[in-house]
Amino acid sequence: MPGGSQHRRMTVLDYVSDLFKRRLDREECLVVYDPAERYRPAVEDLDESNRTIIYGKEGTIEGREAAMETWIEMGEKRPGSHQLLIYLTTEKPVSDEEKMKDPYAPFCVREDKYVCFPFRDGETYEELCVQAKENHEEQIRALFEEDEEPDLATVEAVGGGASWPRLRTVLDVESDREIVRSLLCPSDKQHKKLENYQTWWSEYETFASRVLGFEPAETSGSLDAMQNELARYVLFSEFVFDLPDEEALPESLADVPRADPSKKKLIYAVCKSLRTSKRHEERYKDLARTVVQDLSLEQQTEGITDFGKLDTFPFEERAFLNAFVEALQDDDREEARSILEDRESSIWAYSEERGSDWVLARRLLNLLEAIEKQERTLDDVGDTLADLVDYYVSDGRRVDTLHRTLEQTVQEKYWQTGILDELVQDVRRKYRAFADQLQRMFIDRVDAEGWPPTKIRRQTQVFDKTIAPSLAEHGRRVAFVMVDAFRYELAAAFADRLSNEVEAKIEAAAATVPTTTRVGMSALLPGAEGDHYLGVKDEKIVPKLDGEEIIGPDDRLSHLQKTYGDRCAMADLDALLRGDEEAIDDTVQLLLVKTREIDTAGESMNDGIERHIDTAQEKYLRAVSALGKFGFEEIHFVTDHGFLLLSEQEPGDRVEKPTGNWAVKKERSLLGTGSESTSSLVSRTEELGIDGDFDHMAVPRMLGAFRMGSKYMHSGMSLQECVLPVLSVKTATGEQADEQTIDVRLSYRGKREGWVTTRRPMIEIEAAKQNMFGEEAIEFRLEARSDGQVVGHAAQDTHVDPSTSLVEIEFGDSVQESVKVPLSMKDNFEGEFEIVAVNPITQIRFDAITLKTDYLE
Numbered sequence: 001m002p003g004g005s006q007h008r009r010m011t012v013l014d015y016v017s018d019l020f021k022r023r024l025d026r027e028e029c030l031v032v033y034d035p036a037e038r039y040r041p042a043v044e045d046l047d048e049s050n051r052t053i054i055y056g057k058e059g060t061i062e063g064r065e066a067a068m069e070t071w072i073e074m075g076e077k078r079p080g081s082h083q084l085l086i087y088l089t090t091e092k093p094v095s096d097e098e099k100m101k102d103p104y105a106p107f108c109v110r111e112d113k114y115v116c117f118p119f120r121d122g123e124t125y126e127e128l129c130v131q132a133k134e135n136h137e138e139q140i141r142a143l144f145e146e147d148e149e150p151d152l153a154t155v156e157a158v159g160g161g162a163s164w165p166r167l168r169t170v171l172d173v174e175s176d177r178e179i180v181r182s183l184l185c186p187s188d189k190q191h192k193k194l195e196n197y198q199t200w201w202s203e204y205e206t207f208a209s210r211v212l213g214f215e216p217a218e219t220s221g222s223l224d225a226m227q228n229e230l231a232r233y234v235l236f237s238e239f240v241f242d243l244p245d246e247e248a249l250p251e252s253l254a255d256v257p258r259a260d261p262s263k264k265k266l267i268y269a270v271c272k273s274l275r276t277s278k279r280h281e282e283r284y285k286d287l288a289r290t291v292v293q294d295l296s297l298e299q300q301t302e303g304i305t306d307f308g309k310l311d312t313f314p315f316e317e318r319a320f321l322n323a324f325v326e327a328l329q330d331d332d333r334e335e336a337r338s339i340l341e342d343r344e345s346s347i348w349a350y351s352e353e354r355g356s357d358w359v360l361a362r363r364l365l366n367l368l369e370a371i372e373k374q375e376r377t378l379d380d381v382g383d384t385l386a387d388l389v390d391y392y393v394s395d396g397r398r399v400d401t402l403h404r405t406l407e408q409t410v411q412e413k414y415w416q417t418g419i420l421d422e423l424v425q426d427v428r429r430k431y432r433a434f435a436d437q438l439q440r441m442f443i444d445r446v447d448a449e450g451w452p453p454t455k456i457r458r459q460t461q462v463f464d465k466t467i468a469p470s471l472a473e474h475g476r477r478v479a480f481v482m483v484d485a486f487r488y489e490l491a492a493a494f495a496d497r498l499s500n501e502v503e504a505k506i507e508a509a510a511a512t513v514p515t516t517t518r519v520g521m522s523a524l525l526p527g528a529e530g531d532h533y534l535g536v537k538d539e540k541i542v543p544k545l546d547g548e549e550i551i552g553p554d555d556r557l558s559h560l561q562k563t564y565g566d567r568c569a570m571a572d573l574d575a576l577l578r579g580d581e582e583a584i585d586d587t588v589q590l591l592l593v594k595t596r597e598i599d600t601a602g603e604s605m606n607d608g609i610e611r612h613i614d615t616a617q618e619k620y621l622r623a624v625s626a627l628g629k630f631g632f633e634e635i636h637f638v639t640d641h642g643f644l645l646l647s648e649q650e651p652g653d654r655v656e657k658p659t660g661n662w663a664v665k666k667e668r669s670l671l672g673t674g675s676e677s678t679s680s681l682v683s684r685t686e687e688l689g690i691d692g693d694f695d696h697m698a699v700p701r702m703l704g705a706f707r708m709g710s711k712y713m714h715s716g717m718s719l720q721e722c723v724l725p726v727l728s729v730k731t732a733t734g735e736q737a738d739e740q741t742i743d744v745r746l747s748y749r750g751k752r753e754g755w756v757t758t759r760r761p762m763i764e765i766e767a768a769k770q771n772m773f774g775e776e777a778i779e780f781r782l783e784a785r786s787d788g789q790v791v792g793h794a795a796q797d798t799h800v801d802p803s804t805s806l807v808e809i810e811f812g813d814s815v816q817e818s819v820k821v822p823l824s825m826k827d828n829f830e831g832e833f834e835i836v837a838v839n840p841i842t843q844i845r846f847d848a849i850t851l852k853t854d855y856l857e
Contacts, residue, residue, distance in 0.1 A: 011156050015132035017042035023117070024051070024083045028074065031108050031116040032085065033092035038125070038152050043087045051083045056104060064103040071107065092116060129155045139165070147199070164207050166200045176211050180270045184231055185283040194223055211266070213259050231287040232294060233257050235312055237264075238271045239297075242308030250300050268310075275311060275347050278818060282749045285347065288313050311346045317354040320346075321419050324361055328368065328423060336365055350797065351762060355822050359796045360409045360420055364427050367402040371427075371434045374399055378437070385445040385453040392719045393508045396438060397489040400720060403431050404489070404645055405802035408610035412796055412824055428647040436702055442719050443681050443701045450687040451717070452510030458689070459512045459520065460528035462638055462726055467590075468526065470634050471564070477589050479632040481573070481623065482524065482556075483616075484517055484596035485714065487642030491725030493803040494617055494637075497779075502624060503730040508723055511641055513688050514669040514697065515714045515721040517599065518543050520640025522550035525559050534671075534692030536663050541671070541692075553594050564590050577622055584630050591632060593623070602643060602712035609645070609712055614805040618781065618840050621804070625841040628731035637727040643714040644668075644703055644721065653704035655679050663694065667705045668716025670698040679704075681717070742778045743768045744837050744846035755854040759825040760795060763835060767809045768816040777810040781840050784823055786833040795824035806840055830855065 016039050023030050024046075032043060047053055052070045056063030067086055074082045086104055093099040099114065108116040117123060122131070126144050130137050139158045143150045143165065154169035168174060170193045171182040182190050183204075194200065201220045208214045214233050218226040237259040240246060259267055274284040291313070292298055298315040301307075307316040320339060327336035340362055343349035349358045374396055381391045410417060410424060417424045452458050457465065463480075470476045491506060498504040512523040512532065522543035523532055535542040535549075543550045545559055557570040569588045573595035584591060597619070601612035620637065627635050646653075657665075660674020660682075671694040674682050682698045690697060699717040700706070714721050745766045748754055767778055779801065784792030794800050794807055799819045801808050809817050823835070830853045837846040 012129050012132040012152060013039070013042045013045075013156075016128060017045045019123075019128075020046060020085065020117070024085060027110070027115065028080065028082075029071065029084045029107055030086070031104055032087050033090060033116060033118070034087065035089055035091050036125075036149075037089055040087065043085060046085060050081070051085060054084070054086045056086055056088050061103070067104065067107060092118065125149065133158055164203050166197075166203045167207060170194060170197050170200045176207075177266060177269045177273065179207065180212070180230075180234065180266070181273055181280070184227055184234065184270070184287060185274055185280040187279070191223075211263075213263055214257065227287065228290055228294070232291050233259070234267055234270060235288055235291050236295065237267045238310060239307075239312040241267065242310040242312065243304070244306050244308055248304050248306075250303070253295065253297075253300055256295060271310070271312065279750075281347055285314075285351070311348050314348045314351060314354065317343075317346070317348050317357070318419065320349075321354070321357055321361065325419060325423050328365065329426075333365070333369060340365060344798070350820065350822070355760065355762070355797065356409070356413050356795065357418065357420060359798070360406075360413065360417065360424070362798070363402070363406040363409050363796075363802075364420065364423055367399070367406050367431060368427050370399050370402050371430050375434060375437075378441070381441075385442075385449045385451075386455045388441055388445055389453055389456055389508065389510070389719070389723055392438075392723055393488065393492075396719070397492060397723075399431070399434060400487075400489045400645075401493055401803070403647075404610060404613070405796070407645070407647060408614070408802065409796045411610055432647070432650075432703075439703050439718055440701070443699075443717065446688075446717060447681055447683070450683070450689075451513060451722070452689055457507065457509045457726070458529065459509050459523040459724060460530075460532050462509055462524055463526045464529060466726055466728065467636055471590060475589075476633045477591075477631055479591045479593055479623075479627045479635040481593040481595070481620070481635060481637045482521060483598070483620070483637055483639045484521075485599035485602060485641060485643050486637065486639035486725060487720055488723045488725045489720075490598075490613065490617070490803070491637065491639070491727050494620060495725075495727055497801065497804065498621070498624065498729060504727065506725055506727045509638075509726050511722040511724050513690065513717055513722065514541070514664075514666060514671065514699075515641035515716065516541065516666065517596075517640050518551060520724075521556060524638050524640070525550065525556060526563050532691065534690060534694065536671070536693050539664055541664055553592075557592055560590065560592060568592065570594065573619065573623060577619065577626055586631070591627070591630075593627075595619070599643075602710075611805075614803070617804040618806065621840055622843075624729055624731060633731060635729040635731060637725070637729070639724050641714050642718075642721045642724060643712055644716075644718060646703065646711040646713070649705075649708055649711060653702070654708045655700040655702070655704045655706055657706050658682055658698050660696065660698070662698070665706065666715035667707050667710070667713050668700060668721075670696075670706065672696065674698050742846075744778070744780065746835055746837055746847045746849045748835075748849065748851055752849045753851065755852050756825075757854055759827070759855065760822045761825070761851075762820045762822050764818065764820050765807065765809065765837070766816070766818045767811075769811055776812075777808060779804075779806045779808045779840065780846055781805075781838045782807045782821060782823070782835070783838070784825060784833045784835050786829065786831060791829040791833055792823045792825040792835075795822040797821050804840075807837070825853070829853070 020030060020032065020042060032039065034040065043053060054063055054067045056067065067084065070084050074084060086107055088104060093102045093105065099105045108114050121127065130140050133140055136158050140155065143154060151169065153172065154165050157165040157168035164179060167179050171179060171190050173179055173182050186194055205216060205219045208216045212233065216226065216229055218229050236256055240249060240258050241264050243249060274280045292315065297313060305319060305322065307319045320343060324336055324339045327339060343358055348354055377395060381387055467478055467480055470478050488508060495504050495506040512519055518541055519534065522528065522545060525545060528545060531545055533544040535544055550556060550559060553570060560568045567587060567589040569584065570592040571584065573593050576593065597616045598613055601609045624635060656679060657670060658674045658677035658680045660672060662670040662672040662674060664671040673695045676682050679701060680698045681701055682696050685692060685694050685697055688697055703718065705713055747764045748756065748761060763782065782794040783790050794805055796802065799807055799809065799821050807821050809819055811817055832850065832852045834848050834850050836848040839846065
């Protein structure tokens with residue numbers, strides 16, 4: 001076979017393919033014997049319309065017949081118009097006896113010659129490799145001396161711009177950067193080959209020295225030890241390169257091996273590729289944590305305040321967090337927002353170590369910016385009480401939502417706010433100052449105009465003007481859901497997420513005062529407008545309608561049945577969702593649904609109400625689906641009163657009771673007879689829309705209380721207590737629509753099982769739409785369960801709705817998204833548990849995985 005530059009090819013397969021083509025052009029028929037199946041890609045590359053390729057096997061009649069038919073047809077056609085290539089994975093016959101037994105021997109006979117591939121000495125595997133890479137003959141010969149038949153990938157690596165054929169072959173990569181990355185974070189396939197083929201060790205030492213300037217101690221045997229040593233060198237080098245002031249590095253770390261500046265570009269490229277790859281991220285984290293532990297880096301670098309811009313190690317987040325705090329304290333909102341946005345791409349910012357800190361940081365900035373925006377807006381609010389209520393409904397209530405979600409995040413951190421503690425206190429003070437300012441405006445206008453304001457629907461009008469027309473004029477089946485303590489901002493957040501699925505409308509109503517459960521629930525009944533009377537018995541308010549006492553749920557049902565008879569029934573929401581209630585009769589046109597989890601949580605616990613608010617919101621979401629299945633076409637969520645939710649009570653929050661004879665004494669209201677006070681608004685009851693046994697009602701002018709002890713309060717007068725939602729939903733009745741066409745897959749550190757070592761494990765979620773036109777987003781509940789009990793839930797995160805604690809994934813223009821969401825595990829739980837992703841409406845599982853705890857206390 002002639003050599004020379006005209007035969008030089010980029011790869012051995014290119015060279016062999018060209019060889020086959022030239023043989024076919026000359027002979028029209030070629031039989032290739034390739035027991036090692038090295039040259040199959042070269043054969044496949046020749047598949048063209050003027051060429052028939054037969055993939056035969058030893059002893060196969062079908063293959064030989066197909067080849068013979070093609071051969072005969074070629075003889076009948078114009079010579080040279082068609083070619084036949086027969087590819088066999090058998091040994092080439094050598095002896096005459098072997099040739100006689102070979103079914104494909106007739107295709108090899110040319111006059112007195114037996115012509116096939118390989119044909120002559122120059123077509124052995126080694127010679128073909130040398131001819132294909134003639135400028136690298138010495139390296140090729142050396143490979144064949146060490147290994148009688150090195151695989152084709154090893155040979156192809158020679159002359160490819162590097163001198164590490166064994167490393168390149170084992171790892172199946174090309175560049176130096178890819179070799180380093182693959183040594184540190186090999187795939188399963190690479191890891192297996194590194195373990196099974198030990199010949200690469202001899203190259204590794206030279207590679208590390210020449211490419212990285214590193215003299216490894218681990219040069220054979222332990223793959224884990226080698227990786228830890230290499231990671232220590234590479235990651236520590238990046239860490240030092242990134243330090244703005246290298247002299248800040250403590251002397252105790254001065255002798256730790258690290259690369260010289262000439263290797264900086266490679267070191268940066270390797271580390272960046274590992275951190276930005278979802279496949280490598282978890283392995284990189286493990287290596288980085290090991291380096292931190294081995295070198296005691298977090299303790300050794302406590303004196304460094306600026307680590308640079310890169311994310312080599314988790315403890316560097318403290319510097320970014322400090323910079324965020326300083327920016328806010330310096331009123332540099334733009335810099336603080338920039339730091340937050342930069343952290344979104346960090347693998348550490350939302351990890352187990354620092355994730356809750358950055359969620360809290362975002363909540364702080366969001367609330368602070370909202371307060372500052374609303375403070376500027378207050379000057380533009382109209383002069384009337386109705387104007388102030390309109391402002392609160394449209395914009396002002398958002399501050400309360402952000403404050404509530406902030407407090408929930410603080411609660412989930414067990415009040416351990418660390419670096420952010422001073423900022424938390426500062427933002428709380430600013431929220432309180434804004435809320436107090438809003439309260440002063442509200443009380444001043446109530447003092448001047450009375451309550452309720454004009455142009456706003458009164459609570460006593462809600463049933464007659466909202467529910468009754470649907471029952472009488474339209475004949476619809478209506479669910480009347482009485483939610484205890486469903487303040488306006490909660491309902492607005494709930495309405496926002498409902499609007500994506502059903503037709504939902506929210507309106508504001510003015511509460512009947514005082515804002516207590518008995519008063520509010522009775523005011524929501526038919527005929528309450530003009531007939532709602534507040535009596536007193538045993539120092540408690542006793543509401544009356546049509547002269548009859550309305551105290552509890554049974555009284556409310558009895559009053560409704562006076563008008564609607566057997567067409568009206570009552571159900572408990574929890575029982576309805578559990579399926580404990582008997583099937584609701586088809587004749588029921590008005591269903592009164594009662595639920596009071598928010599108020600119960602607020603009254604019974606000083607801390608933790610925020611979490612109960614989240615679970616309540618999800619419960620109402622499920623109610624929409626459940627009631628739709630029962631055939632109720634309209635659902636109206638109403639409430640008795642709102643509430644105040646303070647961060648904490650301050651000494652000045654206690655309000656002295658004004659002088660008087662007070663028959664009913666609540667936290668934030670007094671009813672009876674009394675006189676004016678500088679700290680309280682004392683109004684005649686008729687000026688507040690009250691008809692009853694009282695001459696006056698007194699409420700604190702500020703957000704304090706006559707009786708202290710709880711951060712959850714109602715019964716007084718504030719926008720948060722008195723502006724109520726009427727949320728009306730039109731459902732799709734009958735069976736639930738088809739399940740969302742979205743697949744969800746859970747994993748933890750890339751696996752479907754394993755051990756969690758932290759109480760805030762990051763769960764990996766892959767969500768994929770089945771088609772481009774499917775849902776734009778998906779939401780689901782993510783929680784940990786063991787023996788039927790919830791032992792963990794989705795922690796506050798950028799992918800978790802702060803109002804419902806449901807995981808939300810938006811697809812945008814993509815059909816697939818991958819996110820990570822932290823779980824907050826219960827302190828007192830250890831053992832095996834299941835993580836489930838559940839549709840919050842249908843309760844159908846999207847996916848589940850099983851894990852075990854192995855906490856590093």
